[in-house]
Each structure stands twice: as C-alpha cells, then as structure tokens.
Amino acid sequence: MGADDSNNEQDSEEQLLVRVAWHYFMEGLTQSEIASALGTNRPRVNRLIGEARRSGLVTITLNSHLTACVELEGILCRRFGLDRAIIVPTPTKKEALAEILGGAGAELLTQLLNLRTPQRIGVGWGQTVREMVRKMPPFRHPGLSVSSVMGGLTRGIEINTFDIASDLARRIGAECSYFAAPIYASSAESRDAIMNQNVFQEASANAAASDVVFLSVGDMTDRSLMVRNGVPRDLPISELIEQGACGDIMGQFIDRQGKPVDHPLNARTLALPLADLKGVKNVVLMSGGLNKAEVIAAALVGKHANTLICDEETARKALELADEVTAQAG
C-alpha cells in the first residue's frame, strides 16, 4: 500500500507536469490561465514549465538542415573567441561556395552599414571578397571610405585588389584608397623604401584605421591564386612550406599557430602588417573549402579575426585541426 501511495503521488505529480506542459506548449495558454484552471498559483506553474523542459518531458526540435550550422556557429565563437560566426551549409556544387560566402559577407556588411558604425572599410583580396563586392546592393551613405589592405598582383588579371576596392567604393559611394604597388617588393629593403613614401604611408594608415576589414586566406596548393599568381615565380613554394607555412593572410604566410613564418618573402610584402591588423576592431575572415581548413584554423588560432564566414564542412575540419595544433602546443 505504501509503495502504491508513493506511486500515485509521483503519478499525480507527473500528471500535473504534463497538464501544465500541454496547456502551455500545445494550447498556448498563459501561465495564469493554467494556474487557475489547475487550481494552483502562477509561480508554481512557472517552475513546472521550467522543470518540464529541463527534465526532457518537453522536447523541442528544430527541423532544418541549417540547424547544425547555427549550432556550429556557437561552438566556433566559444572556441576561438569570435564575436560572430556565419556558417552556411556546404554546397554540393563546390564552385558555388565563393558566391554563397560572398553573399553572406555582403549581408553582413549591409547590416553593419545600416548601423552607421563603420565609416572606414578595409578589403583584402580573393574570389570570396570579389563575390561579396559583386553582391553589395548599391546605396550610398555619406562619409564612407574604402581602402585596400594590400598591394596588387602583377600577373594574372582575374581578380585585382584595386578593382575590388574601387568597385566596392563605387557601389556604396565611398572614398577609395589603395596600395598602388605590387604585393611583393623585390627585397625587404625595397619594400621599406616603398613604404616610406608618403602615398604608401597614407594607404597603410588608412588600412590600419579601418573600422572593419573583410579578407580571405589562401592555402599552399595550386588552387590558391596567391600561390599561382602572387608569389614571385623564382621562389619555390616548397621553401615557404619548409618554414611551416600553411597559407597566407594578405600575402603574409603564417604557420599553424597563425604566426608569420620566418621567410624573407614576408618582409617583402606590401600590405597591412598582421600586427596592425590586430588593432582593427572587426576583422571578417571569409573563406571556405576543405583545402583552406588548415589556414583558416591557423588564422583563428592566431586570433587574426573576430568574425568568420565559412561553410559547415570546412569549419568543422578547421575546428578539428585547431584542436590538434593546440594539443601539440599546450
């Protein structure tokens, strides 16, 4: 009898829980309505609703392939101390990825511009950034400026840093400034000489003063435009790889910790230095594709960005690689 009684007690407790949950989640009654219908007080109903959710009596499921992305965004933010992550489902057609990521970037920039906060926008280089600019809806806010954060390429005309910056500037009615020079000088000394010129001082200052910078990273394979058309022909990529390079940010090659590798090429780069990039409040890293997972991981571990725009598959891989790196280092 005693056991029976306690069972009844529990049963009626669960009954109450189910009743409350039903009325609240299924019928949409207010907590007060439920309380008076069930002959209790509202605070209790409130507690019971919480209990119902915590105990798993109530299960809430999101029914979309996008759910996993949103969850991943949270994980990435926590793992890399990001302020924001935008993860899109990896498309079946890989060639559509740049366009998708670019669209996401354009949306973000539009959002930021509507808040009127960023006045100076820095742009890097790459297919994804190019696509972002293409997708920017044309509108004008007064007082905006766009600056390229890196020098241009001398070979291969597919995408040019000057074009990207000036196109964006035209679309949003902004002032525009570039590094009017090739990305790599012939030597470290040459670089310093160029940078000491007034126009470059100014370009560099403009870039460093950006409120937000949108940039991509490049990997070390032949798929990278930087590897194919940026790095001087007489410099074998293997040299960089031997120094631990796993990719570049603004033409500056970094290792798996995100630190610039010890190679002369880095000293020849005409671009916003990585150290100065850290002074920029918002750095949006927009890159995707499994081949870039390692550089993305490196850039994030090195805390070169506070915002990531990426595809799901690559982001997961990057998380994995980053864990390996920190496990070795730590």
Place this chain on the structure above:
Amino acid sequence: MGADDSNNEQDSEEQLLVRVAWHYFMEGLTQSEIASALGTNRPRVNRLIGEARRSGLVTITLNSHLTACVELEGILCRRFGLDRAIIVPTPTKKEALAEILGGAGAELLTQLLNLRTPQRIGVGWGQTVREMVRKMPPFRHPGLSVSSVMGGLTRGIEINTFDIASDLARRIGAECSYFAAPIYASSAESRDAIMNQNVFQEASANAAASDVVFLSVGDMTDRSLMVRNGVPRDLPISELIEQGACGDIMGQFIDRQGKPVDHPLNARTLALPLADLKGVKNVVLMSGGLNKAEVIAAALVGKHANTLICDEETARKALELADEVTAQAG
C-alpha cells in the same frame, strides 16, 4: 541566375528563421538579445518565432504516456460542454481503476475545499465514490456539510450510501444528512408518501442545495452493484433494457440520450431527482471501465455532469458512442 538569386533569398530567410529559433528555443536568449545579435528589431524576432512554430520548423513534443490523456480532456470538455475533465491512463490491472479514479476525485475535492467555495457536498454511491472518500486527507474546515443524494441499499452490505456520506463527513469535520430509506420504494405512491415526510423533504432539499455532487453511474450488466443489489429481485433487468435503459444515475435509469426511461421503477426512486441535479452547479461524474462507456456517454449527452473523472480507454469509447447517438438523433 535569377533562380539562384531567389534561392539565396529564401535560404537566407530560412537561415534567419533557424538562427532565431535556435537562439530562442535552444540557447534561451531573450528576443532582444537575438534581435541585436542578428541585427534586427525585436518585433521581427517575435514574429519569426511565431512563424517558426507555425511553419513546423520548431517541433515541440511532450514525452509522456499522460500526454494523450490531457489532450483527450480538452476534447471531452469541448464535446460535452464540460467545465473540467480528468482523464487517467487506463491501468493494466482493471481492479485498480476505482482506486485511481477515487484518488483523482479526492484530489479534486481537496482542491475545491481549499478554495473554500463549496460548503455543501453531495455524494452518490459506488465503489469509485467509496474510494474517493477513503483517499480524502483528514482535515477540517468549519461550516461544511455532506449529504447523501440517494437512499440506501437493503441487500448487499459491501458499500452503503450512509457509510460513504458519514465517512466523508467525519474526515472533513462536516455535518451529515442522508436519505434514511431504501433506494426503491415498493411503489410510486409509497415513494411520494415517504418523500412527503419532513425528514425526507429536508434530506432532499439538502442534496439539491449542494454546491458540488460526486457521483458514479452504473451499467446494466451483472458487474453493476445497483443491478445486483439495488433493483428489486422481482423486477427483471430485461424490462428496463427494453425501455432503452443503458444504466443508472443515482438509481434512476436513463436511455442513450441521458433521459430517464419510461419505467415504473424510476418513479419509485428515493433519490435526488435528475431534474434537481441539473440545478447543482458542479456535478462530478466519476466512473470508468469499458462496461460503463455507454452509460457515461448517455450521462454526458444528457448533460447531467459538468465534470468527468474517467480512464482514457473508456472516455474514448464514450466519445465514440456519443457520436453514434447524436448522429442518429440529429
């Protein structure tokens, strides 16, 4: 390209929806937090949450065998115009049903008593009512009264209407009054003569003045205590069945519409008349078991109760039977 663009539009719309839903339902952020995190306004987030629920993006499920009961309660209330329905899962051990329903009744009565509203409580007869009384926690509120709403049985001592009423009265410290007579008089004339006596006038008035009445119904099978021990031995049950009786409320036999059947026995009943029962604000019908489904349906169709305490299986069957009855009648 056009198709691609529109896909992107939809995609980003769904992305927003999923993002909002995720933050709200999974991470428990407030709508304002979500709005600012996603760069929109709160009203939009609010709308999106509604959309997410309506569109089926968010699925909320209650994970309990009791869920079906609570849903059924709502259906029963709407179908029969009940103020309240308490449906418990049908137990595997049928013999436990009366105890379970009794417990539910006791809980309800306790609840009502705590509200201090009902001062006069009427009780019928039956195993379920007996169990309810047994389960009542002993406590006292001043000014309560209990009255039996029907006469007693002369054969079979298992459960007595007097005992039920007086036991309940004792437990809650109430005054008590009965119909101190057998449930059936020898004739209609005899019944009228008895009822004209002062004590019975008083008992009847007490019963009719109840704030709440707890009663059960009986079916026409041998399982019914009323059939076995209440109906005079010289009266074949078949006579009542021929008149369309499908069971009794307080010894008064009703047809499938819930109307008293045209049989002399009904005129011999010493109990609160069904017409007077309709004057009682709260009539709690507590009965269960598949054999009683038909009477329960009849009683509900006849609107003799505003509260039902029943088991799931029986309640479903009663719903079904009631639909048949009203389909024929309408």
Place this chain on the structure above:
DNA sequence: AAATATCAATTACATATGTAATCAAAACGT
C-alpha cells in the same frame, strides 16, 4: 518625375513572465 501604394522598421504600451522575498503551514525532533 510626382504621387500613391506597399512594405518593413520603429515606437509605444498593456500584458505575461521569471525570480526573489515574505509569509503561513506542516512536519519533525526535542
């Protein structure tokens, strides 16, 4: 190009919600 229509963002407000503090009752031990 001007005027209108349409849509979404902002504001505003009444209501609902979550939570802490107070209060009453019951259970427990002394």
Place this chain on the structure above:
DNA sequence: ACGTTTTGATTACATATGTAATTGATATTT
C-alpha cells in the same frame, strides 16, 4: 506540547513579450 526546520503559497517587482499604431523608406504607377 513546544519550538525548530522545512516546505510550499503568496506577494511583489523588474524584465520580457505580444501587438497595435506610427513612421519612414522603397517600389509602382500615372
């Protein structure tokens, strides 16, 4: 039987929510 501890109900209040009205921006039509 009295006081203590624990439990749950009530109150109170700051915050969050749902919704309607207003405003402003964009698109459409004449």
